[in-house]
Amino acid sequence: MNRSFRTLAALLAALSLLFAGCATQPPQETIPQAAAAERVPVPDRALRERLLALDPEHVSDQDVQRVLAKGPTPRIVLLHGGIYPVHLLMESFGRFLARMGYPEERIRDPGDKAWSYSPYEDSQKIAGLVAWDYEKTGLRPMMIGHSQGGMQAVKVLHELAGDFDDTLRVFDPVKNEFEQRTTIVDPYTRAPRPVVGLSVSYASAVGAGGATFLMPNQWSMLDKLLSIPDTVDDFTGFAIGVDLIGGDSKYHHNGAAKVRNVALPATYSHVLVPLVAPLAREPEVREWINEYVPGDRRDPSALPGDAPQHVLWAADVWYSIKKHWCLEAQRWARAERAREAATESKPPAVERAAQ
Numbered sequence: 001m002n003r004s005f006r007t008l009a010a011l012l013a014a015l016s017l018l019f020a021g022c023a024t025q026p027p028q029e030t031i032p033q034a035a036a037a038e039r040v041p042v043p044d045r046a047l048r049e050r051l052l053a054l055d056p057e058h059v060s061d062q063d064v065q066r067v068l069a070k071g072p073t074p075r076i077v078l079l080h081g082g083i084y085p086v087h088l089l090m091e092s093f094g095r096f097l098a099r100m101g102y103p104e105e106r107i108r109d110p111g112d113k114a115w116s117y118s119p120y121e122d123s124q125k126i127a128g129l130v131a132w133d134y135e136k137t138g139l140r141p142m143m144i145g146h147s148q149g150g151m152q153a154v155k156v157l158h159e160l161a162g163d164f165d166d167t168l169r170v171f172d173p174v175k176n177e178f179e180q181r182t183t184i185v186d187p188y189t190r191a192p193r194p195v196v197g198l199s200v201s202y203a204s205a206v207g208a209g210g211a212t213f214l215m216p217n218q219w220s221m222l223d224k225l226l227s228i229p230d231t232v233d234d235f236t237g238f239a240i241g242v243d244l245i246g247g248d249s250k251y252h253h254n255g256a257a258k259v260r261n262v263a264l265p266a267t268y269s270h271v272l273v274p275l276v277a278p279l280a281r282e283p284e285v286r287e288w289i290n291e292y293v294p295g296d297r298r299d300p301s302a303l304p305g306d307a308p309q310h311v312l313w314a315a316d317v318w319y320s321i322k323k324h325w326c327l328e329a330q331r332w333a334r335a336e337r338a339r340e341a342a343t344e345s346k347p348p349a350v351e352r353a354a355q
Contacts, residue, residue, distance in 0.1 A: 047071055048333045056330070059322040061290045064101040073106045074139040074201065074328045076321065077126060078116035081147025081212070090116035090146055092277040093314075099280035100289075100318060102325075111173045119148035120217055126152070127159040128171025131184050131195040135170070138187035138335070139328045143203040144317060146274050147246060148212050150205025150237075151221050154228065160198055161229035164220070168195040188335055199231040201324040204317055206238035207270045210247025230255040236320060238313055240273065241266030260294070264313055276314040279307055289315040 050067045059068070076097065080090035094115040098104040108115055117126060130141050145153035159168060170179040183192045209225055212218060228235045228251055237251035241263065253259045264273070279285045285307045288300065292315035300311045 048336060051326075051329050051333045052337075054326050054330070056323045056326040058293075059326055061101070061286075063326075064322065068322070068325055068329060069101050069103060071329050072137065072139055072332045073103050074325060075133045075137070075141040076102070076107045077129070077141055077143045077153075078107065079119060079126075079143065079145035079149030079152045080116040081119060081145075081149045081207070083118070083120070086147075087114075087116050087118070089272070089274045090149065093144070093146075093274040095277040096280050096314060097318070097321070099277065100286075102321070109173055111176050116149070117152075119145075119152040119215075121152075123152060123155045123159050124165070124168055125171045125178070126156045127168050127198075128178060128195065129173050130156070130160065130200060131168070131170050131198055132172055132179075134198060135184040135187060138332050140199060140201040142321060142324055143200055145203075145205045145208065147207045147270065148215060148218065150208030150246075151212060151218050151225055153203050153205050154208065154225055155218075155221055157200070157203060157229050157231045157235075158221075158224050160196065160200075160231035162196040163224065163229065166196065170195060197231075199233065201232070201328055202234045202236075202320050203232045204236040204238065204320065205249075205251075206264075206273055206313060207240060207243055207246030208237070209249035210243060211245050212247075225249065226251050227254045228252065228257045228259050230257050232257050234258045234260075234320060234324065236260045236262055236316065238262050238264055238273075238316075240264045240268045240270055243270050245270045262294075262312075262316060268309055268313070273310060273313050276310045278305070279311060279314055282307065285311060289318055292316065292319055294319060 047067065047070055051071050054063055054067060076094075078090045078094055080087045094104075094107050097107060109117070126143075133139075133141055143153040143156060145151070158164060162168075167182040169182055170184060171177070172179055182196075183194050184198075185191070186193045213222060213225075226249060230253075235251065235253075235257055237249055237259070239248045239250070239261065240246060241248075250261050251259050279289065282304060285303050285305075288298070288303060288307075289311065292298075294316060296315075300308045303311060
């Protein structure tokens with residue numbers, strides 16, 4: 001990684017975190033003209049069967065490139081911490097994901113094409129976006145947050161659980177506005193269902209808690225941050241040793257959600273942990289990441305450059321993303337296979353009319 005860029009990014013991000021208390025609203029940005037919403041690709045039967053043959057617990061680089069990337073892909077919602085220019089750090093993580101094979105258009109906002117969302121935005125907007133995307137694709141999104149963005153990710157989970165409001169409106173990111181409805185048509189059952197109660201497949205937070213509770217926009221999370229509701233299947237909380245900004249959060253479920261707590265080395269930087277885009281271009285590091293499974297005891301200290309300061313977090317999150325990408329695609333593929341079978345079992349219209 002370019003050392004001068006890394007130093008500059010650290011300085012800018014640290015200043016942003018330091019002065020974040022002076023701003024309770026995000027900077028105003030010009031929103032480009034909205035683009036049309038993307039459509040989920042419909043794989044042919046051969047690709048569908050290849051999707052169903054994958055092992056979600058062991059997804060290889062070839063599985064990503066040759067199978068998953070060619071089929072239906074869940075949206076990933078990235079949530080950065082603090083104010084401008086901290087978003088550049090999560091942009092780096094977004095570029096890492098794209099270089100590892102995740103379709104870029106399923107990471108960037110469908111409207112303004114931003115890589116990540118601010119923790120100062122309305123959490124109901126993100127919850128409404130989850131509903132909007134799920135209705136269109138049949139694939140539950142994933143959320144990854146850094147610092148205040150990690151707190152925002154958990155806040156969205158509580159929004160979806162109805163812990164702040166009994167109803168939530170659908171949010172259209174292409175038009176950049178809330179819709180006047182609080183229900184969606186479930187893409188599997190074709191029946192209406194409320195936005196409240198929807199879930200995401202995977203969420204994670206790194207460096208959330210600690211001094212970030214000083215921000216007024218996070219005070220509502222004082223009694224909720226560590227308690228993970230059932231609006232996510234798998235949640236991973238990352239804490240950095242001796243993190244004076246993010247603290248040492250230990251998460252637990254308040255229902256059936258699967259919750260893991262992962263301790264990152266004290267040598268990790270709270271500010272710079274998501275600055276990982278270069279890792280995907282270093283063959284040795286990329287191979288290490290692709291071979292990673294939770295609980296991996298391999299020592300990353302011999303990896304080149306500053307990879308040892310980022311790779312455990314990047315590898316663990318990438319593993320979970322691959323797993324839930326695969327699970328959501330398989331769920332979609334099974335539904336398509338069942339739909340086709342039901343259609344093929346029906347007698348032709350002429351025969352039905354004669355019966």
